Amino acid sequence: MANIGFLGLGVMGYPMAGHLQRKGHAVTVYNxxxxxxxxWVAEFGGADAATPRAAAEGQEFVFACVGNDDDLRSVALGENGAFAGLARGAVFVDHTTASAAVARELHAIAKQNGNGFIDAPVSGGQAGAENGALSVMCGGDPxxxxxxEPVISAYAKASRLMGPSGSGQLTKMVNQxxxxxxxxxLAEGLHFAKRAGLDAAAVIEVISKGAAQSWQMENRSKTMIEGKFDFGFAVDWMRKDLAICLEEARRNGASLPAAALIDQFYAxxxxMGGSRWDTSSLIARLERSR
Known part of the structure; x- marks a missing residue:
């Protein structure tokens, strides 16, 4: 069992840190x-700290799960940042969905300080975090x-090293x-089914047994049909992630016409007031256009 600092207790970080504490690790959290x-301390035990630096002091591992590149730098760097508190040989693991550039930047700083750094964005949403069933894609030194890896297993059903620093973030971009x-x-298919006079739920029941099946169909089709969009990852965050994807594509020369168009659909x-709706709310703009 390890001494661990955990920075960021949002909808993902809160249960992830909880799994670590319940697995027997000694966790100090910062939010x-x-x-x-x-x-969190009242629910799980452990301890809390007033700064990222204090949360990192004396720890073997420090995990972070915050909002974006700037948030990550704010908890990692500076006088009160976690890097200032890390003992030589400690490892910083970043679960934020961020750019590959910031991963490489922090990896270089950590290595210079005698520390390890792994970029490790996750997929599986809030339910995956709560159930300890996330997929974790990692970049860094083997x-x-x-x-x-054994520590990450506390909340992951799958974890894999994808390559050098930044590779985890690049893999998460593919995911998004x-x-x-x-x-x-799925939104267009359901919209079409309704306009064609079909029973959309019956359509899904049939086609979900074939090649069209997906996690989105299984978990979001019913609420999409009902026009309910309070069940997952928010549109604001998806646009943040797609902006990272499109910026990286400009850098590496990849062509992402569909992703760019769908980003505008999310805009x-x-x-429409759907910034905090979940990503399945794409169907709402189609229904509005009737």
């Missing part, structure tokens, strides 16, 4: 809103990953590109 950290296309296809959902 920008201190009341959230105090609530020897560091070997140390981290694929999800965007799947959700738009339309935002103008």
């Amino acid at each position: 920008r809103t201190a009341a959230r950290a105090q609530k 020897d560091i990953y070997t140390r981290v 590109i694929c999800i965007a296309g799947l959700v738009e296809g 339309e959902v935002q103008t």
Whole structure:
């Protein structure tokens, strides 16, 4: 069992840190809103710290799960950042969905300081975090990953080293590109079924047994038909992730016409007041256009 710091107790980080504590690790948490950290301690035990640096001091591993590149830098760097508190040889693991560039930046700084760094974005959503069934895609040095993998298993059903630093973030970009296309296809299919006078639920029951089946179909089709969009990853966050994908594509020369178009569809959902709706709300813009 390890001494662990955990930074960021949002909808993902809160249960992930909880799994670590329940598996027997000694976890110290930090959250920008201190009341959230105090609530976590009351529920799971462990301890809370006033700064990322304090949460990192004396720990073998420090995990972070925050919002974006700037949030990640704010908890990692500076006088009160986690890197300032890390003992030589400790490992920083970042579960934030962020850019590959910031992963490489922090990896270089950590290595210079005698520490390990793994970029390890996750897929599986809030339910996956709560159930300890996330898929974790990692980038970094193989020897560091070997140390981290048994700890990550506390909340992961699958974890894999994808390559050098930044590879985890690049893999997560592939994940988000694929999800965007799947959700738009499902939204258009359901919209078409309704306009054609079909029973949309019956259509899904049939086609979900064939080649069209997907996680999105299994988990979101019913609520999409009902026009309910409070069941997962928010549109604001999906647009943040797609912006990272499109920026990386500009850098590496990849062509992402569908992802760029779907990003604009999500912008339309935002103008409808759907910033906090889940990503399946793409169907709402189609229904509005009737």
